[in-house]
Amino acid sequence: MKTVFTTGEAAKICKVSQQTIIRCFDSGQLKGFRVPGSRFRRIPREQLYLFMRDNGIPTDALESGKRKILIVDDDQELVELITDVLDRDGRFEVRSVNNGFDAGMMVKEYRPDLIVLDVMLPDINGKEVCQRVRSDNTMEGVRIICISGMVEDDKIGELKVAGADDFMHKPFEVEKLVERICQHLDIEVPSGA
Numbered sequence: 001m002k003t004v005f006t007t008g009e010a011a012k013i014c015k016v017s018q019q020t021i022i023r024c025f026d027s028g029q030l031k032g033f034r035v036p037g038s039r040f041r042r043i044p045r046e047q048l049y050l051f052m053r054d055n056g057i058p059t060d061a062l063e064s065g066k067r068k069i070l071i072v073d074d075d076q077e078l079v080e081l082i083t084d085v086l087d088r089d090g091r092f093e094v095r096s097v098n099n100g101f102d103a104g105m106m107v108k109e110y111r112p113d114l115i116v117l118d119v120m121l122p123d124i125n126g127k128e129v130c131q132r133v134r135s136d137n138t139m140e141g142v143r144i145i146c147i148s149g150m151v152e153d154d155k156i157g158e159l160k161v162a163g164a165d166d167f168m169h170k171p172f173e174v175e176k177l178v179e180r181i182c183q184h185l186d187i188e189v190p191s192g193a
Contacts, residue, residue, distance in 0.1 A: 002068075002093055005043045012090070013048065014057050024051070067185055070110060071096040072103040072129065073118035073147070078170075082116065085174045086181075089190060100124035104132055112142060114181055119148035119159065127162045134163035143184040147172070 002009075007025065011018040024030040025041050030051045032043035043051075045062070052059045069092050071079050079096045086092040097106050100121045107115065115133070119126035126146050133139050146159050149170035156167045166180055175190075182189045 003045050005045070005048055007041050007043070008087065009093075010043050010048055013062055014052060066091055066093040067114070067187065068092075068110060068112040069094045069114050069116065069181065070103070070106055070112035071116045072098075072100070072121065072126075073116070074098040074122055075118070081174055082177065085178055089178065091187065092181075098122075100126075100129050103129050107133055107139065107142070108136075111139075113185055114143040114145065116177065116181070117144055117146050117164070119146050119151055119155075126164075127159055130159060130163035145177070145180055145184065147177075 005013070007021045008018050010030075011021045014021065021030065021043075022041065025032055025043065030043060031047040032041055034041055049059055049062060051057075052062065069086055071082055071094065073079050073096070076098070079098070083094045083096060086094050095106060095110055095112070097103050098121075100123045103115070103117070103121075106112075115129075117126045117129055121129070126148070130144055130146070133142055133144065143165045144163060145166040145168060146156075146164040147168045147170055151159070151167070151169075159167060165184055168177060168180065179189050
């Protein structure tokens, strides 16, 4: 269950504009914190719940049942592009990390339904991340789509043996990735894809 929300996520849940959430946050009506070293605002679940209750906003949307996606890639532009497309779809909750170590920690804490995993990470390789996820039997339902621009075909087989469910060569169209995510999660592929 998601415990901290971005202003965009809070806006969707409350069915108001992101600017409204930002104004309420900045004026102190909606309590939260800023991510250290950035301008990003974050709202803890209990604060969002209180805000919704105090303002007569139905709180049932807080339990949205969205599918959780974890993106593991050190290419920030690609992460933002994928996150943006998945956010617009509305059926996904997205988190991202940029290295294998954080991926290992986040998988345990966040328990995603699917991981989009770059094979070439700065610290450990994607094959190792696959093996770690697969070695934890509480994670057997997690789907893994590996992505890379520098993997030979024989290495793709090794990734699948290590536990990857799918592989896509970079560069790819994000819509194609969303199609694959939907197929692996057994949900309807968006009509535009």
